[in-house]
Amino acid sequence: MDENASARLTRRALTVAHRVGLFLAMLLICLPGIWIVLSSLRPTVEIMAKPPVWVPQQLSFDAYIAMFSGIGKGGIPVLDYFRNSLIISVTSTVIAVAIGMAGGYAFARYRFRGKSGMFLGLMLTRTVPGIAMSLPLFFVYARLGIIDTHFGMILAYVALNIPFTIWLIDGFFRQVPKDLAEAAQIDGCTRWQAFWQVEFPLARPGIASAAIFAFLTCWNEFALASQLTRSVNSKTLPVGLLDYTAEFTIDWRGMCALAVVMIIPALTLTYIVQKHLVGGLTSGAVKG
Amino acid sequence: MKGFKPSAPILLLLPAFVVLAAVVLVPLLLSLYSSFTPFRLTRPETFFVLIGFRNYVSILSNPDFWYAFGRTVLLLTVALNLEMLLGLGLAMLVEKATRGQRILRTLMMFPMMFSPILVGFQFKFMFNDNIGLVNNALQSFGITQDAIPWLIESHLAFTAITIAEVWSSTSIFAILILAGLLAMPKEPIEAARVDGCTPWQTFRYVTWPFVMPFAYIAMTIRSLDVARAYDIVKIMTDGGPAGRTELLWTLVGRTAYSDARMGLANAMAYFSILLSIAFTVYFYNKLAAARAQIGAEW
Secondary structure (H helix, E strand, O other), rough: OOOHHHHHHHHHHHHHHHHHHHHHHHHHHHHHHHHHHHHOOOOHHHOOOOOOOOOOOOOOHHHHHHHHEEEEEOOOOHHHHHHHHHHHHHHHHHHHHHHHHHHHHHHHHOOOOOOHHHHHHHHHHHHHHHHHHHHHHHHHHHHHHOOHHHHHHHHHHHHHHHHHHHHHHHHHHOOHHHHHHHHHHOOOOOHHHHHHHHHHHHHHHHHHHHHHHHHHHHHHHHHHHHHHOOOOOOEEEEEEEHHHHHOOOOOOOHHHHHHHHHHHHHHHHHHHHHHHHHHHHHHHHHHH | OOOOOOHHHHHHHHHHHHHHHHHHHHHHHHHHHHHOOOEEEEEEEHHHHHOOOHHHHHOOHHHHHHHHHHHHHHHHHHHHHHHHHHHHHHHHHHHHHOOOHHHHHHHEEEEEEOOOOHHHHHHHHOOOOOOHHHHHHHHHHOOOOOOOOOOOOOOEEEHHHHHHHHHHHHHHHHHHHHHHHHOOOOOHHHHHHHHOOOOOHHHHHHHHHHHHHHHHHHHHHHHHHHHHHHHHHHOOOOOOOOOOOOHHHHHHHHHHHHOHHHHHHHHHHHHHHHHHHHHHHHHHHHHHHHHHHHOOOO
């Protein structure tokens, strides 16, 4: 009886400890984001107040209104940045996924010489740090005159994304049983038809998540963009964040507002894709 | 070349190779060449002067470079290990939760959506000595009266950078390890419990070997872009105070663009590339070994 009671007590204590631990962990994870959103809605006076104002006294969308109201009125060309970001990210994602599909299919379906070496080689091109990559690219682009153009950025981002899309898509094609495509071919499909009508639809959720992952990489990239862009012609949002910094001061409220604008598309897309993403990264691990 | 017909996989991989050759390989060869010249952006004619290994010699004899190199390795080691441990803990906490796992999983991925540069600004804001959340909280709780100079004192700045880095990347580990935990069959754990294993033994000898490949996937993915830390450091301290948080990557950026000494910067960049490759190959091999251990075919 006594033993039972103490066991029950330990169990309950463990449950409570687990809940508390979970709550604290989630708080730590979310707090910085919440703080950014909150700060974007508060007047600068409150952000700078000493002693700090913990409970917001007044909330307003002034920062967002100022941001979109154009240059000279406390705004930055955020619409231009947004458009650049969107064009560059979407175009390079589409191209990278098309190339990644071809490559991923090759790795998943064919056996050829030097396959694993080639795979590792592909991955290694991704490890070159953005800043190290930007030096020769800057030089080459300057010679070709494609600095500060959409084309230059798209080209760089396609190369940046190919290794990873190939890895992901390879994993998803491996999950599709080979027999299905073979059965379709026996029934009279060409290999091309078998691919589009059988294998592609089955791997589609995975390919979609590879696309979103590639999109997010472009959307968030900074090291390359900061060197290869110069003006509103091609500056992307991450580089645009720097517009809120001056030599010694930073407009925290404006920056927080831009951060929120940047994060919302990323947030939505990641939420849609989360389940498939993990599946693609790990599918090779257990089943081989 | 009569009747030469390239095989299908080669054709399929061709576009990838072409793009990567154009954007990665050729520029890298160019930068390899220019690392043997005294090339300055302001004086293009210096591009054709070969000076042998002088850039490399001057780097290797420069203590600032070695400090930056050591600091980079230190940051990576500390951050990766912390991320691994915290990620494991977080994954196990979430796996134990009986309700609301979907929501928890989404919350867990929250930091993954933040651009590294955003992480940098966010933590620069929070660690601001005057108006930052951290100091405000510490003062409100009465823990300290002083404004702790988080980003101004060198050790604190390094700590702050590590915290930002860990915050932004722990979720990659957590989400992948959680995937491993969820995919794991339950029978071995029950068998171990019946055989009288303590919870620790069950974890160490049953759960961990199974989850390890997933941890190495996370490590491999992370090592693919360890240089993300560049964005964070660039924003938070820009290598300051007085170069005390200078990493290899910020040093390369400064030498190349502020000092315009491209040749020298390219020589440094090669060290950072080698470092990244070393990390990736190491974890890639570990991944293959871990896969072999749980009997998966490669």
